[in-house]
Amino acid sequence: MKFAKGQLGLLLFGFIVWLPAVLVVSVLVLVLGSFDSWGRYLLSLLLPERSIHAGLGALLGLVLIYLTGVLFKKTPIGGLLSRLPIVGFLFSQGKGGAMSLERLAHLTPCLFLFSPSCPSYGWILSEEKVGLNGKEATYTLVNVYYPNVPTIMTGQIFPVRKETVMRLGNPSREIVDVLLYSLKSPERIKLLPWQGETEQELEQRAVRFGLVKVID
Numbered sequence: 001m002k003f004a005k006g007q008l009g010l011l012l013f014g015f016i017v018w019l020p021a022v023l024v025v026s027v028l029v030l031v032l033g034s035f036d037s038w039g040r041y042l043l044s045l046l047l048p049e050r051s052i053h054a055g056l057g058a059l060l061g062l063v064l065i066y067l068t069g070v071l072f073k074k075t076p077i078g079g080l081l082s083r084l085p086i087v088g089f090l091f092s093q094g095k096g097g098a099m100s101l102e103r104l105a106h107l108t109p110c111l112f113l114f115s116p117s118c119p120s121y122g123w124i125l126s127e128e129k130v131g132l133n134g135k136e137a138t139y140t141l142v143n144v145y146y147p148n149v150p151t152i153m154t155g156q157i158f159p160v161r162k163e164t165v166m167r168l169g170n171p172s173r174e175i176v177d178v179l180l181y182s183l184k185s186p187e188r189i190k191l192l193p194w195q196g197e198t199e200q201e202l203e204q205r206a207v208r209f210g211l212v213k214v215i216d
Helices: 002-044 056-074 077-081 101-105 172-179 199-209
Strands: 108-115 118-132 135-147 155-161 165-168
Touching: 002 056, 101 172, 108 135, 108 155, 108 199, 118 155, 118 165, 118 172, 165 199
Parallel strands: none
Antiparallel strands: 108 118, 108 165, 118 135, 135 155
């Protein structure tokens, strides 16, 4: 009985491994098939049907998609369409506040306390001074971008108290890889102090995160 359960577990594990691959291949076959059908139809308007060989329709579809990308990325058309209400975000080029991998690469990654016992990865967008009854408060808020996984380009922005945010010296690419189910993990997480913060103060804050003796 134990042997049968073990073999069943291996069978299920193999199924889990192959299922995503089968789904990806099926979607690609379906999409390329649609491209080929539409491409052959367009070509039939210009060329004799006997001269349209298999695969030319799919090739034409890929070329049209590439040219569309060039048109919306390299010309002002994408910027104009991004201003449309509701659907404008579909044409966003990662400018004007929209998130993109290019923008993430220039932001400082961080760890912040998503809850008292759960630090989470994010990126620092900006710092905000806080006013209280006309006076400046004794704390600063940090606007942290918290990405959704696996899209990364969508997420939420949390205003977090500065003392609960740990700046990281790791490149943004390494943090993205960690969030994508640890495709590649860094050798270690590197903590950086805030401007004017001493190493001792940083160590004290690291204790709150449960991070000790990992500071470069």
